[in-house]
Amino acid sequence: MQIEELLNEGLKREYKVVVEASELDARLDNVLLEFRANAKIKGFRPGKAPLSLLKRMHGDRAKGQVLNEALQESSAKLFEEKEIRPAMRPEVDMASEYEDGKDLEFTVKVEILPQVEVEGFKAPALERWVAEVEDKDVDAFIERIAGQQKSFAKAAKTTKAGEGDAILIDFVGSVDGVEFEGGKGEDYQLELGSGTFIPGFEEQLTGVKAGDEKVVKVTFPAEYHSEDLKGKEAEFKVTVKEVRKPSEAKVDDELAKNLGFEDLAGLKESVKGQLANDNNSLTRAHMKRGLLDALAEEYDFDVPAGMVDLEYRQIWDQIKRDAIQTGEAKAEDFEGQDEPADADEAAEFRSIAERRVRLGLLLSELGVKNNVQVTQEEVNRRVIEEARRFPGQEAQVFEFYQKNEEARAQLRAPIFEEKVVDFVIEMAELTDKSVSRDELEAAVRAIDEEDANPTKSKAAPKKKAAAKKPAAKKAAPKKEAAEKKPAAKKAAPKKEAAEKAAPKKAAAKKPAAKKAPAKKAAPKKAADK
Known part of the structure; x- marks a missing residue:
């Protein structure tokens, strides 16, 4: 193998590498011998087929293997000889096609890792x-936990629901008059203002009271998780069974x-x-x-x-x-x-x-x-x-x-x-x-x-x-x-309190599985590195 340095500038290096034809021919013969050991060719006993025949039958595949091995081994030998630590994958450019009886010539372009002086390193103050x-x-943290432990109690039938209140509802959703999968729920407790359902749903239920029936009209967001509902206008027939008022948990032994x-x-x-x-x-x-x-x-x-x-x-x-x-x-x-x-x-x-x-x-x-x-x-x-x-x-x-x-x-x-x-x-x-x-x-x-x-x-x-x-x-x-x-x-x-202590609104007590009105959670913003 012959190596000629073409560029040595800063951290950039470029070399011309020549692998002699004799070495490539020897490599090719070795690959064909490996093929012959396992090849089954009509008219020849296992391992007895002539290399010339194998070369005609499997020459392209064998040459591909030889080329890959030659490039990898030559590059490794180059880096070892020149004491190179590549920063990234080297760039290899072939000067010519691999042909029988001809030398293989290619260039290797690589950036090297810098020499970093850390001998005698002293940590900064x-x-x-x-x-x-x-x-x-401590008190503020426990107050936050208590705030997320709130429960809801049934209010009088004449009570109108406001933000922060919960309502117990049945609902059926439809698009163009046709009910859709996942758009139905019974005895669902929804906290108004929680943002649990898609935009516009909860706002239209502010002021309802027990026994009310209401048609809620909404448009599913363009980024909604269901392909069939994205951007669609929908109606939900909602029956209000109860209005419930929140009660905060007290900071006491019972909470603990x-x-x-x-x-x-x-x-x-x-x-x-x-x-x-x-x-x-x-x-x-x-x-x-x-x-x-x-x-x-x-x-x-x-x-x-x-x-x-x-x-x-x-x-x-x-x-x-x-x-x-x-x-x-x-x-x-x-x-x-x-x-x-x-x-x-x-x-x-x-x-x-x-x-x-x-x-x-x-x-x-x-x-x-x-x-x-x-x-x-x-x-x-x-x-x-x-x-x-x-x-x-x-x-x-x-x-x-x-x-x-x-x-x-x-x-x-x-x-x-x-x-x-x-x-x-x-x-x-x-x-x-x-x-x-x-x-x-x-x-x-x-x-x-x-x-x-x-x-x-x-x-x-x-x-x-x-x-x-x-x-x-x-x-x-x-x-x-x-x-x-x-x-x-x-x-x-405690582990069992993890979700209760997280800075999120409390979930409804009976969340229905895959309810259509539920808003898709926005992806968390990834911190920049």
Whole structure:
């Protein structure tokens, strides 16, 4: 094999590779011999067919295998010989077709990973915001739980339903006079103002009383989950059986017992511990951003343009998805728009992408040099978490990750990154600053909003030269978003209370399965990386 360097500029490399015809012929003979061992050809005993015949019968398939093997093995030998760590998949261009008796010539274009100086690394000094759990925080949390434990009691027959009241109804839906599947319900408790049903349904029932019959006319949303009902006008014949008034749960021992605790004191103690854990998560999130900002100021090295381009496209794709999901724009508004129309905005996105790639490579090198490891158990736990997101399809999820090494690497990457961040934070000199929970939450919320709205980001790196020494010759683990932060969790004190404590309106006591009026839940806005 002959190698000629054609380009050596920054992180870009290009080589001409020539594989001699003699080597290709030997490879082809070996492949044909493998074919002959298993080929069944009329007139010949197994393994005795002449190679010339096999070449006529299976030559194209054999040449395809030889070509793939030659390209892969030659590229690997090239990278080993030139001590290259590819940043992304190399680009291979064939100079000519593979022909018998002729040398194979091709070019390899590749971007290499930069040499990142981490020898003698010293963690930056960090400010750690600390929020103590106060009694008022505990009381406010329990009040929210109590607010979601409200029940409804039957009101007088003459009572007119208002927002916040519940009505017990029967309903039958039809489109063009024809009832449709899932459009019928009996003894359904609907809380007015909850947004449970499609827009316009609940509003038309404000002011009804027990015994009323009403025809509700609505139009199904264009994005409704049923293809047959999207954008259709419908009528619902509604019979009101009862009007029910809400009653808030009291914060007392009885509430605590309903949530699985012995008394109110036990509930408060559990909530206090939970809030303390939440505060710790918020503290770490705030401290992580401080660490990344400090590293971005200190380190400046060339990063592969291909990786920046990929990150840039991901940022832009995320922004487009968010705009469509929030109704700020429609999909057709972005047709043919591969990047922002505003040049300044595009430049800022690219600066953010460059920062993320640089921080990802830096954290990766720090992890490799300091032997930060991700255990198989940690990856398995993440697989289980992913499987839980798809009820009823757990087996398929497990099989997917078992067979897809690249997908497992994508799960491993953020685990590795968080462990490196923890490693660096442990090395850092920390100065504690006492703040309130509200201040801490506001600071982390600002970080989340900054990540979700890149054009408002103030985190672009300041250019400051950093010394460069050869890095360890280990390929950096696949880079995940360097600034992605797990959201602080606010689970209920007990598992059985999780849904009750979530910041959502209480569900009706007897939700009918697949009721047509039910509004499709809007997709959650994905945080920008």
